[in-house]
Amino acid sequence: MNDKEIIDLANTYIIPTYNRHRIAIVKGKGASVWSADGKKYLDFVNGLAANNLGHSYAPVNKAISKQMSRLGRTSNLYYTEPQALYAKALVEKIYKGKVFFCNSGTEANEAALKLARRYSMEKKGKACREIIAFEGSFHGRTMGSLSLTHGEKYREGFGSMLPGVKHVPYGDLKAVEKAITEKTCAVIIEPVQGESGVHVPTITFVQKLARLCSSKKILLIFDEVQTGFGRTGALFAFRHFKVKPDIITMAKAIANGYPMGAMFAKPEIAKSFTPGTHAATFGGSPAACAGALVALQTLSSEELLENVRSMGRYMIIRLTGMKSAAPVINHVRGLGLMIGVEMAVPCSYLVEKCAKSGLLVNCTNKNTLRFLPPLNVTRAEVDKALNILGKLLGA
Numbered sequence: 134m135n136d137k138e139i140i141d142l143a144n145t146y147i148i149p150t151y152n153r154h155r156i157a158i159v160k161g162k163g164a165s166v167w168s169a170d171g172k173k174y175l176d177f178v179n180g181l182a183a184n185n186l187g188h189s190y191a192p193v194n195k196a197i198s199k200q201m202s203r204l205g206r207t208s209n210l211y212y213t214e215p216q217a218l219y220a221k222a223l224v225e226k227i228y229k230g231k232v233f234f235c236n237s238g239t240e241a242n243e244a245a246l247k248l249a250r251r252y253s254m255e256k257k258g259k260a261c262r263e264i265i266a267f268e269g270s271f272h273g274r275t276m277g278s279l280s281l282t283h284g285e286k287y288r289e290g291f292g293s294m295l296p297g298v299k300h301v302p303y304g305d306l307k308a309v310e311k312a313i314t315e316k317t318c319a320v321i322i323e324p325v326q327g328e329s330g331v332h333v334p335t336i337t338f339v340q341k342l343a344r345l346c347s348s349k350k351i352l353l354i355f356d357e358v359q360t361g362f363g364r365t366g367a368l369f370a371f372r373h374f375k376v377k378p379d380i381i382t383m384a385k386a387i388a389n390g391y392p393m394g395a396m397f398a399k400p401e402i403a404k405s406f407t408p409g410t411h412a413a414t415f416g417g418s419p420a421a422c423a424g425a426l427v428a429l430q431t432l433s434s435e436e437l438l439e440n441v442r443s444m445g446r447y448m449i450i451r452l453t454g455m456k457s458a459a460p461v462i463n464h465v466r467g468l469g470l471m472i473g474v475e476m477a478v479p480c481s482y483l484v485e486k487c488a489k490s491g492l493l494v495n496c497t498n499k500n501t502l503r504f505l506p507p508l509n510v511t512r513a514e515v516d517k518a519l520n521i522l523g524k525l526l527g528a
């Protein structure tokens with residue numbers, strides 16, 4: 134089938150919840166993908182930060198297919214070796230705690246929400262159901278996570294959200310302090326906001342937030358669904374801020390694109406989930422865990438993380454350098470290889486132009502061009518992408 138045939142077929146039978154580009158991708162390798170029509174693209178969308186080691190990363194694929202031919206999945210009524218081994222490996226990369234496995238970012242946040250409420254009730258002996266989240270946040274689309282996600286555009290038509298969720302400006306500690314009541318059980322934060330246009334908070338703010346939560350006995354939840362697994366130049370972004378969140382949620386790149394999610398909690402908090410309190414049929418399948426275990430070895434290697442930091446710095450310098458010749462660029466920001474270029478105008482036109490020139494990038498929050506290349510991207514690939522953009526901007 135060619136691009137058009139695939140697109141027409143999909144449009145006939147799939148509910149259109151996405152604004153898709155008219156490109157049908159059939160193959161991927163490293164930082165490149167190919168369409169059914171045979172056109173090659175440099176992919177700096179990268180499955181929306183889910184393929185951190187690039188497309189068709191052989192070691193992960195081999196581990197998954199080997200495990201698939203032995204035992205792809207079984208129910209969580211039994212134990213499996215890949216799940217046990219991966220849980221150990223993951224926890225050892227964080228700090229003392231335990232994990233719950235699920236399949237996606239929104240599910241990981243649902244688990245965090247339930248655990249925070251249950252733990253607080255047990256600990257304080259009364260229902261503490263209020264959660265503080267931030268303006269501009271994105272935590273997922275199921276009803277619990279959606280209640281944490283900020284913005285009417287995500288909620289319109291879906292009726293009442295969870296009661297007790299308060300949104301305060303990102304980076305505003307006084308607003309957090311003001312929003313806290315004796316019923317507050319948690320604060321949830323993206324350590325770098327992704328969907329609202331790549332916003333990096335100050336170290337001071339995050340550290341003060343952690344201290345405030347600890348002094349008020351409120352749980353601090355880090356949503357590392359997008360920032361996790363090396364994206365910001367550290368295995369998890371909490372390391373940049375030198376804080377230890379009580380709960381960490383993750384998904385996307387955990388198994389380099391194979392669907393999987395996880396929630397980590399400190400030991401005392403994890404105890405509030407007991408048999409029957411929470412579950413996920415497909416959570417932590419042996420195949421996903423076998424892939425994730427191999428992915429983790431590379432994602433946590435200093436060599437890869439150094440590439441993220443140096444390529445990230447290089448991209449920010451070059452993009453900032455384009456500003457003088459391209460005044461349409463307002464602001465360049467990011468951490469590691471999570472980079473946003475805020476434009477003075479909506480950027481969807483530019484995304485289309487980039488695609489025509491062989492570069493896939495994404496426009497988020499209307500006017501921010503977002504770059505999420507694979508973490509092993511080369512300098513030559515970065516140069517090629519930025520040359521395409523520079524040419525289109527006349528820079």
Ligand SMILES: Cc1ncc(COP(=O)(O)O)c(C=O)c1O
Nearest residue numbers: 237238239271272273358359384
């Ligand atoms: C920070 C953050 N949390 C949660 C989610 C939801 O993840 P999923 O789409 O896997 O449910 C996303 C997705 O973009 C995200 O960026």
